[in-house]
Amino acid sequence: MKIIVHRGAEETGGNCIELVSGKSRILLDYGALPGAADEETILNIPGLYDDKASHPILGLIISHTHLSHYGALLARPINPGIKVFMTEIMEDVIRINAKMPRDGKKLPANIHYFRKGHKFIVGRFVITPYLMDHTAAESFAFLIESEGKRVIYTGDFRAHGGKANAFKQFLAASMGPVDALITEGVRAGIEKGPDEQEVMDHLEPMVKDQHGAVYFMCAGQDIGLLTSLAALARNTKRYLVVDGYTVLVLERLKELALKQGVELKIPGLDTEYLRIVRNAATQRIYQLTEYAGIFRRMRPVMFGWDWVNDNLRKLIIPVRANSQLWVDEQIKDFGGAAFVYSDWESYGDEPGMRETLEWFKAQRMEAIAIPSSGHAYFSTIRKLVENKRPRYIIPVNAGDPEKFTSTFGKRAKVLKNGEEFALDQAEKSF
Numbered sequence: 001m002k003i004i005v006h007r008g009a010e011e012t013g014g015n016c017i018e019l020v021s022g023k024s025r026i027l028l029d030y031g032a033l034p035g036a037a038d039e040e041t042i043l044n045i046p047g048l049y050d051d052k053a054s055h056p057i058l059g060l061i062i063s064h065t066h067l068s069h070y071g072a073l074l075a076r077p078i079n080p081g082i083k084v085f086m087t088e089i090m091e092d093v094i095r096i097n098a099k100m101p102r103d104g105k106k107l108p109a110n111i112h113y114f115r116k117g118h119k120f121i122v123g124r125f126v127i128t129p130y131l132m133d134h135t136a137a138e139s140f141a142f143l144i145e146s147e148g149k150r151v152i153y154t155g156d157f158r159a160h161g162g163k164a165n166a167f168k169q170f171l172a173a174s175m176g177p178v179d180a181l182i183t184e185g186v187r188a189g190i191e192k193g194p195d196e197q198e199v200m201d202h203l204e205p206m207v208k209d210q211h212g213a214v215y216f217m218c219a220g221q222d223i224g225l226l227t228s229l230a231a232l233a234r235n236t237k238r239y240l241v242v243d244g245y246t247v248l249v250l251e252r253l254k255e256l257a258l259k260q261g262v263e264l265k266i267p268g269l270d271t272e273y274l275r276i277v278r279n280a281a282t283q284r285i286y287q288l289t290e291y292a293g294i295f296r297r298m299r300p301v302m303f304g305w306d307w308v309n310d311n312l313r314k315l316i317i318p319v320r321a322n323s324q325l326w327v328d329e330q331i332k333d334f335g336g337a338a339f340v341y342s343d344w345e346s347y348g349d350e351p352g353m354r355e356t357l358e359w360f361k362a363q364r365m366e367a368i369a370i371p372s373s374g375h376a377y378f379s380t381i382r383k384l385v386e387n388k389r390p391r392y393i394i395p396v397n398a399g400d401p402e403k404f405t406s407t408f409g410k411r412a413k414v415l416k417n418g419e420e421f422a423l424d425q426a427e428k429s430f
């Protein structure tokens, strides 16, 4: 088996890895570079856009719905012969996101679903998806087996968010001897940090005492954080104020999970203290007639700007890309307000989120920086290595690749983009 990291070996955002076994080729993720134009995003991989490769690419497997992991798919239609694998929830989130701007781009049609824990076969590869804890609506790691070799690809993950249990289950899953662990390392530079619950517990008294609205940096599909904020709202007797987009994502997730017999414990229209603000994103959902049913159910908890301005000191308002536009235009009073954001988050998952962050930091309100990240601390990566005992550790999207070499010695393979790493060769020269 051969591993080629096309994107992500040398950068922290954007990811694409090829695995080759005999004549079978698959790709793991096809992420966009943050802020890059479509032409820069497209990778020149044989068979990805043409039929000229001697061995075709059989499948493209998406780990989660952050643009850094699927965004390049939207830049130009790939070869329609390539099957694109994701979950039904992931497809739904991508489709909703694509519909938000009027000129949104379309997903390719050749989509196939995988399900957590259910093996699927692509050419000579047998692939098992494992649910992970991360800040996308759903995120997966994969065990990929072929020719008696085993490779783990973590996707993006952590062990300190609301789905921390997923990491425990991942450690507990018996996978047999692992040849290579391809692990993300975006926050490998941070040895250890608090978990999301500890951060929220620490924040609670501050939010209680605040005399104005509390704005919170939170990506639209960070369901884990939205769930924590809903609990924070309940505990501090505040309203959680979101827009129609957020509610649509939450309600669709619930519907699709329920179809598979899973009842998600996330906020939604049945959350007593949830309120929807009539902003541009809510208007946009109104225009999407396919969601008319959900929109109708939103109406009773939809409120205008007068209500928002009259109740500022009772509100928790998650903000994301472009939220500053309506906050600036509609909110009359920042007195006693606070803005909570993470120092350890790059906010690169949603275009425009950095601008939102800078805008809020520049306003006259108390800024509260919290230590929280969507990515694994190095202690978590170390735990994973100790548990799975891979022969090789290949970091991708690593902020600090030297940390891998200094910790794991020769077992760490820090590759260059496009460099081939053959597992069999490695064995011979060992």
Ligand SMILES: [Zn+2]
Binding pocket: 064, 066, 069, 134, 135, 136, 156, 349
């Ligand atoms: Zn991610």
